[in-house]
Amino acid sequence: MTAEPISQLSQRIAACRICRDQPSYGMDKALPHEPRPVCILSANAKILIAGQAPGLRVHETGLPFNDASGDRLRDWLGIGRDLFYDPDRFAIVPMGFCFPGYDAKGHDLPPRRECAPVWRAEAMAAMPQLKLLLTIGHYAMKWHMGAICRKTMTDTVAAWRDGFMVNSEPRILPLPHPSWRNSGWLKRNPWFEAEVLPVLRQAVRDLAI
DSSP states (O other): OOHHHHHHHHHHHHTOOHHHHSOOTTOOSOOSSOOOOOOBOOSSOSEEEEOSOOOHHHHHHOOTTOSHHHHHHHHHHTOOHHHHTOTTTEEEOOSSSSOOOBOTTSOBOOOOTTHIIIIIHHHHHTOTTOOEEEEESHHHHHHHHGGGOOSSHHHHHHTTHHHHSOSSSSEEEEEOOOOGGGHHHHHHOTHIIIIIHHHHHHHHHHHHO
16 A cells, blocks of 8 residues: 555545534534544554544644643553654544534533544555554444444453454454543553553554554
8 A cells, every 4th residue: 555545545534524514424413613634544554543533632733642641642552752643653543533522511522423434444444554453432442343342441441352362453452542531440440551551562562663
């Protein structure tokens, strides 16, 4: 896969306005602000970070995980911003490309449902070199893990070996969202830091450093 098809697909994604102009897939309202699709496709990266959707700061800057969640994720990976934003090392493709807005309580809404049916299969087909998918949050887990995705995010992460200890590629390692809102989850589930993070960091060293 050459860089040109990746570049063309990235340009088409950047120009997408479907959630504003043609809301569908059960969405009864259009995106209330100007869309700004945020993702990093790559013809060379071996690791894909499959997140949920950009937050407000990412929407404003156009840089994925350019926030406190990104700081925690980079700590989990054991790398700094220079490696994280190197497209030859990481592709970053969330389930929803645009900031979905806030609910009545001020929480981020779920990813827009227009994105994945329109773009995800094409984006994945453009990156056949991927060897590891990091699925962050249950939306990404359900899409990429299929039948081995458990009923809850916690159960899926706890059963991480189902998608990682396999002989086929790309392997899959499910992760909780690194948002500060999940700090309580991390305290209640110390096995994640003790058991999963060493495996994650070794995989990053093997594939991206």
